[in-house]
Amino acid sequence: MxxxxxxxxxxxxxxxxxxxxxxxxxxxxxPTYPKLAGYVGIVHPIVSFSSDGTHTNFKDSYIVGLPIGINIWKSAKIGFSSEIVPLIKATSASSKVNNVLFHPGILVALGNGFTFAGRLAFETSGRYGLTPVFNKVVKKNKGSSYFVAIPLPARFGNDQSSSYGVGFQFGIAF
CATH class of the missing domain: 1.20.5 (Single alpha-helices involved in coiled-coils or other helix-helix interfaces)
Structure with missing residues (x-):
């Protein structure tokens, strides 16, 4: 018993x-790491500065980029990202893929939905450089999140003046 x-x-x-x-x-x-996430978006260069002058988008032409990327998070704080951005230039006379950007970089989570991406930049136009990007998740769903970002491109090479710019990007990560 x-x-x-x-x-x-x-x-x-x-x-x-x-x-x-x-x-x-x-x-x-x-969450388990490494963690994989993909994203798509739209980027609008706003203004660029160089010794040749200031160029604003929407004035003589319109340039839009369509970033497609993969983020691999090693931990909750640090990760790697690879992005490809075809850039389309439209004028009153024509429109075409003007450039393609290969954009690998490191991701650093800053907390409260903010992320810093330090990216290298390699363009099919022959230019290269760096692009620091400040990103913020504005809406998080169960299987996706919407984000906005401010890219700050710096470009060099191809017998052109160095240029520095500001853009606006938004997209969805999944």
Missing amino acids: QIQINKIRFAICCICSLFISTTTSAQNPQ
Whole structure:
């Protein structure tokens, strides 16, 4: 009789422990790393500055980029990103893919939905440089999030003046 009571107690303890551990882990799921995320967006260069003068988008032409990227988060704080951005230039006479940008970089989570991306830049036009990007998640859903970003491109090379600019980007990550 005593042995059966001990077996019943043991069984109840096992079931309770299983229930408690399952409930606890279900309430606080811990993400596993590395974590993969993709995104698409639209980027609008706003203004660029160089020794040749100031160029604003929308004045003589309209340039729009369509970034497509993959983020690989090593931890909750640091990750790697690779992005490809075809840039389309439209004038009153024509429109065409004017440039393609390859944009690898490092990601640093700053907290409260903010992320810093330090990107290298390699353009099919022959230009190269750096692009610091400040990103903010503005709406987070279960399987996706919407973000806005401010890219600050610096470009050099191809027998052109160095240029520095500001842009605006928005998109969806999934």
